Amino acid sequence: MSLLKIDNLKVNINGKEILKGLSLEVNRGEIHAIMGPNGSGKSTLAGVLAGKEDYEIVEGTIEFDGRNIFEMSPEDRAREGLFLAFQYPIEIPCVSNASFMKTAVNEIRKYRNQEPLDAMDFLRIMKEKAKLVEMDQSFLNRSVNQGFSGGEKKRNEIFQLAMLEPKLAILDETDSGLDIDALKIVSNGVNKVRNTENAFVVITHYQRLLNYIVPDFVHVLFDGKLVVSGGKELAFELEERGYDWIKKQYNSVLV
């Protein structure tokens, strides 16, 4: 059984069609990259998967680990192991990274009928995971994302990913706004977390990230659909030729 199965997904925002029949299947152990020009619907896809309210689901189904995702609240999707690394991570006042993560980890453990982690174990795990993204200890006591630089926010997303150990992680333009060093740190973090049991959907504009997080599949999202799919070489082709050839090809099919 595939981990994620999206079938003929059609989604509107304020009456405007954004996704127009998108299908995608992701299996455990796989990394899928979704690329595409601005406004093609990439972030909408991420938002729909996570359960953001602003969308109108017109048609189609999404199964996550065999369950109909539309019947699950955003928090239950997270507890079942769906993680979204936000394109624009949110700042939370007055809550330290540490207590935020402790609450999240223990909520998820409770959902899975596991005992809450005690303070010592939690601290140990947290320090371990912080190292994965080269996060300083002081980072943990600061309010979530408040006063963080763009790079720090993105590293914090990957730190949270490492803490929560999801089955499926969606990285929504995690590379945007990162310099090359931060990009390497973030990618390294992801590579250390990946294994044969989890899967990643990496949404990005640029091939650059895919040098570090090497995908098994690359899809091009255009006009609300995945119009071209291929192996990692497709990313290089896009980098070289841009998206125009796809637009032309696609539009000629339409005409």
Added chain:
Amino acid sequence: MNMQKEPINIVDELTQSDYKYGFVTDIEHELAPKGLNEDTIRFISAKKHEPEFMLEWRLKAFRFWQQMKEPKWANVKFPPIDYQDAYYYAAPKQSANKPKSLDEIDPEIRRTFEKLGIPLTEQQRLAGIAVDAVMDSVSVATTFKEKLSELGIIFCSMSEAIREHPDLVKKYIGSVVPYTDNYFAALNSAVFSDGSFCYIPKGVKCPLELSTYFRINASETGQFERTLIIADEGSYVSYLEGCTAPIRDENQLHAAVVELIAHKDAEIKYSTVQNWYPGDKEGKGGIYNFVTKRGICEGNNSKISWTQVETGSAITWKYPSCILKGDNSIGEFYSVALTNNYQQADTGTKMIHLGQNTKSRIVSKGISAGKSQNSYRGLVSVGKKAMNARNYSQCDSLLLGDKCGAHTFPYIEVKNNTATVEHEATTSKISEDILFYCNQRGISTEDAIGLIVNGFSREVLNQLPMEFAVEAQRLLAISLEGSVG
């Protein structure tokens, strides 16, 4: 890493929530005739077997009050109060004469306090805390009295203090809050019924937390308690009050006065967890909490610290203040005021620097939700002779939703140019984006709000004695139930 208190599990409370202290105890009350005139005051004074000086003082206060007008400057709105349409004295019948031992208390009253988590029986008293339990107009029990009296500490009801320690009462009552101070202080001085009295002798550090639990039970009554705490030279006391009332459609008036006196080298820590009935979700009913609280740091090196967690009442109007008269004296004010639905709060403090090298610190945290209005109003005043006075004020507001309001009215008056006065303010909002982000990490909306509110209030909650900090945390979470979604 800092040691942080565990975020408590609020889900259970949230699902059953509503105001859980809203029950009525079915006991007979002895009431004064409805309305307010000199006879009412004579009735109350006679009921309490007060000495003449007390009655005289009450009558003076009443005559003064009659000349006064209800103040209008606070940022709150309410229909006019008919002062003649209320009872000014209500006593649970059997305890008109206070029971001599805790075992003699009416079982119905004892059950009431047990339900509120305040056991009054000899066997199950709260460890480390001496409690004075006040229902409507009278004190029904005081625990640990003997143990305290061995140290020379007087901890009893105000009525008892007036009878047993008239000299102390005469010397200090009205010395910090004179009856001329304001409209509600004058009213209280005329009709106050009970409250707690506490005297800590020279050099004694009170080994127990002293606590008063106020309960309004009777309908159509006002509660007017008066608390007086005197810490003599070099002494220390930590005092805590809690309050609840039944759910009623009517608005009930609570106009209390608290006076603190700290002599040389003495310290008083005064904590309040205020949870009077706030009214229902449409804003019907609830307590009008119009309170005057003031302490004076009379002697050098004395300290008064106010901590308050205000979650109840339809309207809260109070400014626990410090007069820093002694040199090197310190005043502190730590406050969390939470308003939800149609609640209104106008609260803050006054720090009056008179002595040299006096210091004050104000930490005010306002949380507004629903359609509520939450105002901080504070005054920092530095007198001519207050050399090297220092004040630090921090006023933070947290908004939940977009129909509520947060306001700050900081006043600063400095008459000495050696003073240092600092003021910081922040406003944060719990937005939909924040809640979704928390949801995406597996945290439910209620828990997310609890997490943020607890984080926001931590600096104040940390000032409370441990057991009460946990209780206060829970209270904050419960009070916000239904404010989202």
